[in-house]
Amino acid sequence: MKKLLVVVLLLALSLPGAVLAAEKKKDPLAAWKPKFDPSGAKYTYILSNISHPVIEGVAAGYRIRDKVWEASNGQIYVDYRPLRQLGGEKDVYNKLKLGAVQGMLSSSVFAANAADKLGIVNLPYVVDTFDKLDTFRNDPEVWGPFSNAAASKGVLAIDITGYGPYGWATTEPVKNLADAKKFNFRVAEAPVNADFYKAWGLQFTVMPWGDVPQALQTGVITGLDHTAIVCNITKKFTIAKSFTELNYAQGLFVHLINKRWLDKLPADLKATFLKVVAEESAATRALTRQQHDAQVAKAKDAGIEFIQLSAEEIAELKKLAEPVLEKWGKKIGPDYLAKVRAKLGS
Numbered sequence: 001m002k003k004l005l006v007v008v009l010l011l012a013l014s015l016p017g018a019v020l021a022a023e024k025k026k027d028p029l030a031a032w033k034p035k036f037d038p039s040g041a042k043y044t045y046i047l048s049n050i051s052h053p054v055i056e057g058v059a060a061g062y063r064i065r066d067k068v069w070e071a072s073n074g075q076i077y078v079d080y081r082p083l084r085q086l087g088g089e090k091d092v093y094n095k096l097k098l099g100a101v102q103g104m105l106s107s108s109v110f111a112a113n114a115a116d117k118l119g120i121v122n123l124p125y126v127v128d129t130f131d132k133l134d135t136f137r138n139d140p141e142v143w144g145p146f147s148n149a150a151a152s153k154g155v156l157a158i159d160i161t162g163y164g165p166y167g168w169a170t171t172e173p174v175k176n177l178a179d180a181k182k183f184n185f186r187v188a189e190a191p192v193n194a195d196f197y198k199a200w201g202l203q204f205t206v207m208p209w210g211d212v213p214q215a216l217q218t219g220v221i222t223g224l225d226h227t228a229i230v231c232n233i234t235k236k237f238t239i240a241k242s243f244t245e246l247n248y249a250q251g252l253f254v255h256l257i258n259k260r261w262l263d264k265l266p267a268d269l270k271a272t273f274l275k276v277v278a279e280e281s282a283a284t285r286a287l288t289r290q291q292h293d294a295q296v297a298k299a300k301d302a303g304i305e306f307i308q309l310s311a312e313e314i315a316e317l318k319k320l321a322e323p324v325l326e327k328w329g330k331k332i333g334p335d336y337l338a339k340v341r342a343k344l345g346s
Contacts, residue, residue, distance in 0.1 A: 029053070029083065032062045036069060041077035043265065045273075048092045049082040049105040049253065054233055056291045057161035057253050058082055060284040061105055067276045072269055093256070097154055102261045105161065108252035109190040115149035116331040118157060122192050123328060124248040124321045125314075125346055126337075130289050132344045133162065133250050137285075142340045145333075154259045158274060159281035163251040164227035164292040169240035171222045173305055176313050177201075180244075183223035186212055193225070196324045200317060216240060227251045228306075229288075232295040237304045244307045248317065255281065 027033075032053055038044075045068075053059040065078035086092050086101060089110040095101040112119030121127045127136050136142055137160055147157045174180050177200070184203045187193040197204040205221055215221045216239045224231065224240055230251065231237055255277065262270060300306060309317075329337040340346070 032059075034065065034069070036074070038069070038077035038079070040074060041069075043076045043269070045076060045078045045102045045261070046086075047078055047080045047103040047105065048086045048096075048101055049080075050084045050089055050107070051082060051163075051253075052233075053082050055163050055229060056284055056287040057163045057251075058105065060161045060253075060280055063284070064277055064280045067280055068273055071272050071276050075269060076265075076273060096256060096258055099258050099260055101258070103255065103257045105253040106256050107188075108250075108254055109188045109193070111157070111252075111254040111256065112190065112192070114153065114155055114157075114256060117146060117149035117333060117336065118254060119192055119328065120146065120332050120337060120340060121160075121252055121254075122190060122249060123325055123332075123337075124196050125318050126249075126325070126341060127344065128165070128247055128249055128346065130165075130250070130285070130292075132346065133160070133252075134282075134285060135344055136340065137282075139343055142336075142343050145336055150256070151259065156257050156259050156262065157254050158257050158262075159255040159277050161253045161255070161281050161284045162288050163253070164229040164288060164295075165245070165247040166225060166227055166249050166251060167246045168242075168244040169224040169226060169228075169231045169236055170242045170244065171216075171219075171240050173242045173307060174223070174244045175307055176309065177316060180223075184221050185223040185225050186215065186221040187225045192324070192328055195327065196321045197225075199320045199324050201320070212236070227292075228299060229292055229295045232299045232304075237299055237302065241303070242305045242307060243299070244309060246309065246314075246317070 047061050049058050049061055051058045053062060061080040061082060065080050068076050068078050089106055092101055092104050093114065096104055108121045112122060127133055149157065168174055168180065168185065170183055174183065180202055184205055185197065186207045187197055187204045189206055189208065194206060207215060207221070212224065216224065216236065224236055228243055231240065231243065265273060296306065325337065
C-alpha cells in the first residue's frame, strides 16, 4: 500500500510538468507546414520575418512558398521562417547581404537601414492610404528607384505587403492634438518617427516591441503608435481602449532579396519567381484591407472607441510635419520625394 501511495504521489507531481512540457512542444506554426516534400528542390530560398502569420502581410510568405513551388514545378522551395526564427532584423539583414539568408519581409521601419530612399514609406502623410500604396507599387517611375535603392549593397526590394494604417491606441480618448499632448506614446526604433513626434510636440518613448505589454500595463506608456490590426490581434486593446485613426502611414513589410541569388536563377525560373511574388503580394495587399476592416469591426464590438480627427487637425499635423519631410527629403532625394508626392497627391 505504501508503494502504491508513493507511485500515485510521484505521478501527481510529475503530471503538471509533463503537461507543461507538452505545451512547450506545440508548434505555433504547425498549421502552416507545407503539404509537399521540398527535399527535391533544386533551389532553396530562405525567407525571414519577425512577426506571426496570423497577420495577412506575414502569411504572404507561406502563400508565396506554395505558389512558387507549384509554378516552378517543384524546382524552387521557399523556406519561410516567420516569428524571428532566424533572429532580429539587424542580424537577418547582415545574413541577407552575405547570402546566408536569401530574403526577408522586413518591417518598413528597419528597411530604411538598407537605403535612405526606402524610408520614404515611413514619412507622415506620403504613402498613407491603401490606394496610394497600390499606386506607389504599380507605378514604375516611383517604384523603380525604391526597388533598386539598395542595389549597390547587393539587395533589391522586389515587393511590399503590410499590416494596415497607423494610429494611436490610448488609455483614454484622444480627439485632437491638445488631447494627445497629455499622453506618452511608444514609437518604433526609427529616427524618422522621433523627428515627427518632436515636430508634433508630443511626448514619446522609443521602445522595442517586446517591452510594450509591460509598459502599457504599468503606465510607463499611455499610448501606442501602431495599427488597428496589430493592436487588436496582439490584445493591446485590453488596456488601451481607444484608437485614434491618424492614417499617417501604412505599416509595411518590404520584401528584400539577395540580388546574387536571384540573378543565379535560370531566366525562366527567375521570371516565374518574380511573377508569383508580385501576384501574391498584390493579393495580400487586398487581403490586408479586408483584415483591417474585420479587426476594426471586432474591436468595436468589444467596446473599443474609434475616433477620427477633424480635417483641421489632420491639416495641422501635416503642416507641423513639413520640416521633417524637408529634412528627410535631403537624404531620400528631394526630386524623388517630390515626384512621389506629386504622383500620389500627398
